[in-house]
Amino acid sequence: MARVEIGQQLGMSPATVSDLTASLLDDGVLVTEEAGDATPGLIRGRPKVRLFFAETLGSVIGVWTGFNRIELRLVDSAGRNRASRHIERPLRTLGAEELMDVLAQSITAFARETGAPDVKAVGLACQGYVDTKDGIVAWSPVLGARDLPLASGLSERLGLPVLIENDASAMAFAIAQRDPALRTGRTACLMVGDGVGMGFLINGELYRGARFGGSEFGHVRLRRGGPQCRCGGRGCIEAFLADYALHRDAQLIDHRPAPTALIPGEDAMDSIVAQARAGDPALQNLFREAGEVLGDAVGILIQTLEPDHIVICGPGTRAIDLLRPSFEAALESQTIPELRALTTIHVVESSMDLLTEGVVMQALRELDLDLARLKAA
Amino acid sequence: MARVEIGQQLGMSPATVSDLTASLLDDGVLVTEEAGDATPGLIRGRPKVRLFFAETLGSVIGVWTGFNRIELRLVDSAGRNRASRHIERPLRTLGAEELMDVLAQSITAFARETGAPDVKAVGLACQGYVDTKDGIVAWSPVLGARDLPLASGLSERLGLPVLIENDASAMAFAIAQRDPALRTGRTACLMVGDGVGMGFLINGELYRGARFGGSEFGHVRLRRGGPQCRCGGRGCIEAFLADYALHRDAQLIDHRPAPTALIPGEDAMDSIVAQARAGDPALQNLFREAGEVLGDAVGILIQTLEPDHIVICGPGTRAIDLLRPSFEAALESQTIPELRALTTIHVVESSMDLLTEGVVMQALRELDLDLARLKAA
DNA sequence: CTTGTTTTATTCGAGCTCTGAATAAATATG
């Protein structure tokens, strides 16, 4: 944040940093810290002056679309969270055009309600294989449409630049921004929640596949003839670990009819977890199996990619205590000890708020050239 | 190879290329093409003069260590293959010091026999998790020792710089050098032979894991309680596809005792393949199962990494016709069609010669700074 | 309060790489 620190992180001399920041300060893109805000003088020497992005450069709206839920968040150019909101709304049944209309309306309404006249860009995280470069959802487990040009569709409706990203990738990015250790080396971030996704970072940069998308690791099919998955396959990792899968299988145990609501609410999931913790053997068995699949999944990642870090995150971590025994047993039986020892496994109880923050940060990053241009005008 | 082409590939202006190559030409590191060697003039304009590395800068020995076999190859600084040899020698039973002694002796003898007085470096490809940066074999399925400092051990014995690398990584690198398409985007190269390894390239650069090694994808355990693997686990990909596994299981079918020689020769493998092609149902079943595992493996790679290319290579491709039906069926049932379509699958019948070439190229790359220094002296 | 110490930031000149434009070179075409 201070110039010296920036220099150290980027491997530049302080002189260079001064050069570069000078013009940004002139243009008002950066602002210096108030004199009083400095940390009280515990160290001698001229105190470092921290640099911040100006608040006045406009704001960005981050959006996450779940199965039947839209999360919205407004962040100013200094990175401060201004407002957030969520809307319960089934999105799955909508057609492509309808979906984009609904999203555009929700975003416009949110911007109006929060009184943000200076929205400069929108970042949207969604499930599926997302071509971030061209702004296309190539495939999604929740959309019928294929190759949906979501970014341009929203961009036209809103008159703003729109960045779209896979949700697990956005979450991985956000988590890595919080912990510098995760930005060095290779970090695989497994997000368990509505579905199961993975974001993979190499030295803090998101890994991009053939069509500039992320990974669909959640749809690796680990158990032949296993339970049905949203993607149409059977035995996917997701079909054991996602909220909808656990909820569905919990209902089946009780011989109740298949649930009408496809996606359970947070309270429904909490209740299942509470019952399992209280000792329900059938539910415990469900979590035992899920943990085993999670262990196999993490084992595959270790053997294949040898990441420095694996992060397990998302709402699914609520039941980590129930998953852990079978997770660890499976992981152990799946991996070579010498290799397993090279990877640190973290459990991060991250909320969807963090995810929207992540996609905002990415939008800022991808569009920073535009911001500079905006300021010039 | 011509200056203009170098500039286009590296994104530099012709002027820059001239600048840089001028000093190298002066130092004798590069040589220009003979006047007569130019392609006959089908195109107008001043003909391009191609640049080559000089032959006189010394040579590099590439080595591959298999289960019971050493492959050696001498390459001059122009990249021309000067000599190659293989030695049948069981390596598995040797201790760490003994192994390094045997390798050093074999390399010295080979250099002497080929009359190469100007060997400047050695590149060695071996199985296991290899820390190329520090020259340490962190783990290997064929060595008892862990964290073996193979590069420094050989370097001391030979008095030469030694680069070590995982064998599948070296093969991937070599194959990508032959086909420019594989150097753009992401290429996963699955080598089936003595064992099963994977080298993963991102834009032509080898992916490095936590300890700067490659992948141990061959030891992903796909079938719980499956056949025994060399690594000590059960149901590894390798335990279905590697030569030793197919040979062992073929012997078991006939109720013969377990084979005494752990690693079958090329003729033994050819005979198994021939019998299967001739219609032996039990052997066909073996290959069917192997193909299924290969399909699952490729499926996992596609879902996880979305590579642009997957290359299946190594001696195991000899039976690709037997593997193919079940391979394709498994691949289809394992993957989402929209994602599968993004990856091109290549079968490359690559020999171990190519592998030693790969490790030489890498050694040249990693040690090129040294070569420049050598020339200065 | 003054002087020295320590750390941060800026200025400035020098070095370095790369580039565009102009030029030269080498060949094919008519």
Next chain:
DNA sequence: CATATTTATTCAGAGCTCGAATAAAACAAG
């Protein structure tokens, strides 16, 4: 032989970055 076309080189200038010197801002000690 003149012209077109492509390749290579030369050269001056732009742009980055850095080291050294300098200035600035605080604390510490007397």
